[in-house]
Amino acid sequence: MPEPRSPAARPRWWPHFSSTLRATAVTARLGRVLGIAIAICFVTGLLSEKQYHPLTWLPWPATPVWIYRVTQGVHVLVGTACIPLVLVKLWSVYPNLWRFPPLASVRNALERASVAVLVAATLVQLVTGFINSLDWYPFGFYFVDVHHYLAWVVTGSVVLHVAVKLPEIVHGLRTRVADDDVLTEVPPEEHSLDDAGGAPEPVLAPATPGLSRRGVLVAAGAGIGVVVLTTAGQSVTPLEPVGLLAMRQWHRGPQGVPVNRTAEGAQVVDLAQDPGWSLQVDGTSSFRLGIADLEPAATAEGRFPIACVEGWSVGASWRGLRLIDLVRRAGGDASSTVLLESLEPFGLYRTSTIAGPQLVAALLATHLNGRRLDVDHGYPLRLIAPDRAGVLNTKWLSRLEVR
Amino acid sequence: MTAHAHPVPVPAVGWVRLARRVLGAVGVGMLAYGVVRLLLVAPLPDLFHLLLWLVSALVVHDGLLSPVALALGATLGRWVPDRARTYLQGGLVAGAMITAVAIPLIYLEGSQPPEKALLLQRYGLNLTVLLALVAAVSLALYALRVARDRRSDPAAGPLADEDRRVR
Numbered sequence: 001m002p003e004p005r006s007p008a009a010r011p012r013w014w015p016h017f018s019s020t021l022r023a024t025a026v027t028a029r030l031g032r033v034l035g036i037a038i039a040i041c042f043v044t045g046l047l048s049e050k051q052y053h054p055l056t057w058l059p060w061p062a063t064p065v066w067i068y069r070v071t072q073g074v075h076v077l078v079g080t081a082c083i084p085l086v087l088v089k090l091w092s093v094y095p096n097l098w099r100f101p102p103l104a105s106v107r108n109a110l111e112r113a114s115v116a117v118l119v120a121a122t123l124v125q126l127v128t129g130f131i132n133s134l135d136w137y138p139f140g141f142y143f144v145d146v147h148h149y150l151a152w153v154v155t156g157s158v159v160l161h162v163a164v165k166l167p168e169i170v171h172g173l174r175t176r177v178a179d180d181d182v183l184t185e186v187p188p189e190e191h192s193l194d195d196a197g198g199a200p201e202p203v204l205a206p207a208t209p210g211l212s213r214r215g216v217l218v219a220a221g222a223g224i225g226v227v228v229l230t231t232a233g234q235s236v237t238p239l240e241p242v243g244l245l246a247m248r249q250w251h252r253g254p255q256g257v258p259v260n261r262t263a264e265g266a267q268v269v270d271l272a273q274d275p276g277w278s279l280q281v282d283g284t285s286s287f288r289l290g291i292a293d294l295e296p297a298a299t300a301e302g303r304f305p306i307a308c309v310e311g312w313s314v315g316a317s318w319r320g321l322r323l324i325d326l327v328r329r330a331g332g333d334a335s336s337t338v339l340l341e342s343l344e345p346f347g348l349y350r351t352s353t354i355a356g357p358q359l360v361a362a363l364l365a366t367h368l369n370g371r372r373l374d375v376d377h378g379y380p381l382r383l384i385a386p387d388r389a390g391v392l393n394t395k396w397l398s399r400l401e402v403r
Numbered sequence: 404m405t406a407h408a409h410p411v412p413v414p415a416v417g418w419v420r421l422a423r424r425v426l427g428a429v430g431v432g433m434l435a436y437g438v439v440r441l442l443l444v445a446p447l448p449d450l451f452h453l454l455l456w457l458v459s460a461l462v463v464h465d466g467l468l469s470p471v472a473l474a475l476g477a478t479l480g481r482w483v484p485d486r487a488r489t490y491l492q493g494g495l496v497a498g499a500m501i502t503a504v505a506i507p508l509i510y511l512e513g514s515q516p517p518e519k520a521l522l523l524q525r526y527g528l529n530l531t532v533l534l535a536l537v538a539a540v541s542l543a544l545y546a547l548r549v550a551r552d553r554r555s556d557p558a559a560g561p562l563a564d565e566d567r568r569v570r
Contacts, residue, residue: 019476084500087468094469116461117434123460124453130504134511135521140452145444150453152437160430163423170419210480210488211496219493223500226533231504244529245505249520258520265516376518 010100010185017095017184020206025180026213027092028172030220031165034089035158037082038122042155044075048309049148051389059356065304065386069313072389073235076133076311081228083126088220090119098185111164118157125154133310134247135260177213179205234312250314254374257316260308260390261347263375271343272375272396279381283330283402291380297321298366308390318384319367324360332402334360339401340383340394349391358385364397472499486552487545494541498534505530 010016048071054060061067096115103109125147132143139146162169172180211219233243240249248258263269271277279289289297300322307313327336337355344350354362362385366373373379378395385393445453475495479488508526515521 080504084503087499087503088496090464091469091472094465094473097465119464120457120460123464124456127460128456131507131511134507135515135519136507136511140455141445141449146441146449146453149437149440149444152433152440154437156430156433156435156437158430159426160434163426163430166419166423166426209485210483211492212489215489215493216496219496220500223497223537226497226501226537227504230501230529230533244524244533245501245508245526246524247508247522249523251520252517252523253520254518259518262516262518 014100015095015098015185017098020182020208021211021213021216022092022095022183023175023177023180023206023213024168024172024183025175025177026172026216027089027183028169029177029217030085030089030092031169032173034082034085035162037078037085038155038158040078041075041082042151044071044078045148045151047071048075048389051309051392052144054355060358060387062357062361062386062388068387068389069235069305069307072307072309073232073311073313076129077228077232077235079126079129080231081224083130084220084224084227086122086126088216093183095183095185099187100185114157114160114164117153118161121150121153121157125150135310177217178208182206235307237314248310248312250312254376255368255371257306257314257368257377258308258312259376260310261349261395263379263396266342266344266347266396268343268345268396269375272379277380277398279397280399281326281330281402282400283327283332285329285331287329289326294321294366294381300325300363302361302363302384302386304384304386306384306390306393307387310390317369318363318365320363320365320381320384323354323362323364323383323385326364326400327359327402330400330402337403339403340397341399341401342394343396343398349394352383352392352394354383354385354388354392358388361386362388486548490541490545490548493544494537497541498537501533501537502530505533 048068050058051060051068103112128139128143129147131138132147137143227245229239229242230245231243231247233240233246234248234250237250240246240251243249250256250258253259263272275291277291281287281289298320300320302318303315304318305313305315323338324334327333327338332338336359337353338359339351339353342350362383364381365378365384366381368374368377373382378397381397382395383393383397441450441453476492479491479495483491505526508522508524509530512522512524512526515523517523
């Protein structure tokens, strides 16, 4: 078994890495999976951002009804799986942190700085994204903006990293995992300058007593597989029974649907249940609907999921009034934009706007899964449209403005 | 074990050089866009907190988590015979993957109103179940390996582990 050759300049107290498990071939394989995962998160994340800031020339579609459920479910699931994945990836290159000498050249210093940015931004992006989906906000910054632009920093750093490491990546992916040289704090260039400084000659593949390199990949893959299986239940309904680590459980929500903002949290419990409630519709011909007008008019039905930016989603049956009917009555049409206002006294999402395909497909729902809306689901009247992020389906409606 | 060569720097063939330039430019562009937008959009206190998060992430990961994990690995290498260590390491790696995701869930369980159907499970118990499962699978694989070794070399017996340690 070849000993890792040590460059003479290294002080004795400098960390010496003796494990033979690390190799560029291992890192390249982990990096390939992580890179693909980050690309998936980046693209699905940008799609979701366009829910909140829609492009006027390309509004979000309303069919097929499962698009947002899939893209956002994938975003959160893949992001969650990236947390353990990035830990293994970083384990595989940890000795690089202790390269000697620490700063060999300006180029070397720049490369180290870019890796520091990559590692810090990726860790923060994954961890804050995950705990945000747990409705915990200990950030000290506005999550939405930071998550959006940090995604550019992370993905840009990954692309730059691939450019810098491309020769190593090509080598790593072309080399069998078991055969590749050990990765330690000693750079590979110094390995080949060993002894007489002669041409490198073929040597035996490094022995890995205990777990093999392939074993590391298999064990990490199995652990990450368990994470995916046990967390996916919050969006992949059939997996809910094995959802031991699922954060949301749709069947425990009122009427079989989870709630993101409760009536109590929004401070609308009394306002929403006031028998004098009415919906003001403003347009070229304004009108008002009272609570007694809703039930007779609520004949339109739709079956489509509610999907939250936090990744959870569940299919549901909705009944109510077609929004487009009210828009036409107020003097608008399918090309109108509608502002919806909630009874909520405050909050980032007390209003929303809807236009395009979603406006045509939208319901003002009175019923969910066959029963009158629970107050937590937006009683007496809420917006629901397919492929629309959960928080934009305004609840406890009080006013519509047709433009 | 098979023969192999030291990593030879990949020759700077045309496509590698071109791909590096293109990827480098795209990467720097995206990175710069993100940084500039952050600086423009986020208020100063937000940026300060973000910086705090970024630095803490490096310190906690590189200065705390990694050394602890490496120390654990080194301890195992010293005290556990190779054959058993294979399966112990495998189980620990898989278990660590699961635990990393479970810890925030355990910390936050029960923190939300029940209507949200959020964090209502007993994640500590669930993690224990999953780790027990990982341990059971690792043990079963180890038992299979021991049985297989016995069959192929009945004379080796329980001393096989000791032999493997001195290699």
